[in-house]
Amino acid sequence: MTHTPSLDRPQPILIMHQVRGGYGDADILQGVSLTVMPQEIVVIVGPNGAGKSTAMKAVFGLVRIRSGAIVFEGEDITGWSPDRIVRRGISYVPQVDNVFREMTVHENLEMGAFLAKGDLSAAYDRIYALFPDLKTKRHALAGDLSGGQRQMVAMGRALMLDPKLLLLDEPTAGLSPKYMEQIFQICRDVRDSGVSILLVEQHAKQALAFCDRGYVLATGANRFEGSGRAILEDPEIAQMFLGG
């Protein structure tokens, strides 16, 4: 995997090139390729079992990769361990069980910066500015919060180390439309603060409408890519994956 740096065009922050792999012996990913540009929200959609979450976990070192490469900011990170990847500047928010339920909101954020050294007050200020709701609930146990607030805790935790790329696995699963819109708005704010976002979404239409670019995955491989609008307007995709 090579790419020549050029001065006139921004380089992708993340490149996934022909990745094959999975858990155990079965390959769920049958050659997935995607790129994320700086300050871009990229969404992966597709039917159940398409390998959306697996593709994202592959970026974070949670999947055995058999072939292909993952390049982050020009550096090959294929096969790195998750904690090394965290240190390199990628954070991941799992779909379920993504908070420490018996710890306070503040302690959850603190765990997000477990690998950091030195003063964290600037990081707390940044997160609480992004999620004002969390500031008032900072001493509440994360397990006592509503689903939407828990998702904010999970995102805040992932943002503590000031990553350059944030991976979100179905951040709006099980949330009311009101919270879904709020999470999407926070994603935009996060992007505007300089962080790229790669997310997997079950709510394909809403996600494609708000993202910068999207990929449609099916049976572990790329089926379609383009701007969210282009995917939404493609009649074939709409019929196959988005329910008409």
Next chain:
Amino acid sequence: MLEFINFYIIPGIVIGAIYALGAIGITLIFGILRFGHFAHGDLATTGAYLALGVTTLIGLTPWLSLPVAMILTALLAYGIHRLFYRHLEARPKILTVMASLGIGMMLRSVVQVAWGVDPLAYGSGIARAQSFAGLMLRPREIATLALTLALVATLLAFLRYSKWGKAMRAMSDNPDLARLCGVDNDRVTRLTWFIVGALAAASGFCLGINTELTTMMGWSAMLSMFAAAVLGGVGRVEGAVVGGLVIGLAEELSVLLVPSPYKSATAFVILLAILLLRPQGIFKGKVL
């Protein structure tokens, strides 16, 4: 009334504190390493005899030899993990549970070979109980309660405020997420065994100094300690303390209702009742 307190409540609280020290270890292992540690009672016995060894070999007083024994038992607990349990980590947890039963027998046998099977004591001489406005307390009972209080307070502060204490709680709460945060699993495991070993030694020592040293004492006390851990809520340190005190008091008070040979069945009845009625325990721990 005073008589009731002196004969039932004070002994109940003292034995409860001893159970609490053991139950904290059991609950930490359950919460963080996720298995029932059936060598725990014998680990406590070993710690108690190590303190006796330090007393006889170096000539320290029993209470001064306790810190040495706590350190030795902490190292022993970690050593057992490295030699045995670690190799079973990737296998179903029931294998580790069974292995711990075997480790318990092994520890007990080593103690029996080294010190014999007859009851021993840390020192001769009978400490007279002192009266505090009618409350009769022996110095060793005061020391047991003070030690328990100090150890529990230190542990709770460590878990609440220190970086690695929080890492232990995080690991107990959500191990996958803790790993995603970069928490070093091995380091948390090591720390857990050190803490658990030291507390087990303290518990065994207090048991020995308040009664006598027997090679079966830890094994016999373990049912009560497990009951205390489950009663308080698995994974909950404060729950283990409350659970220990409740079990200790219940055992002492049971003789008012049933003949004293049934005393040790009390913990068993409470354990069954809590598993049936409120399996998450008083403090909402993990459901087994």
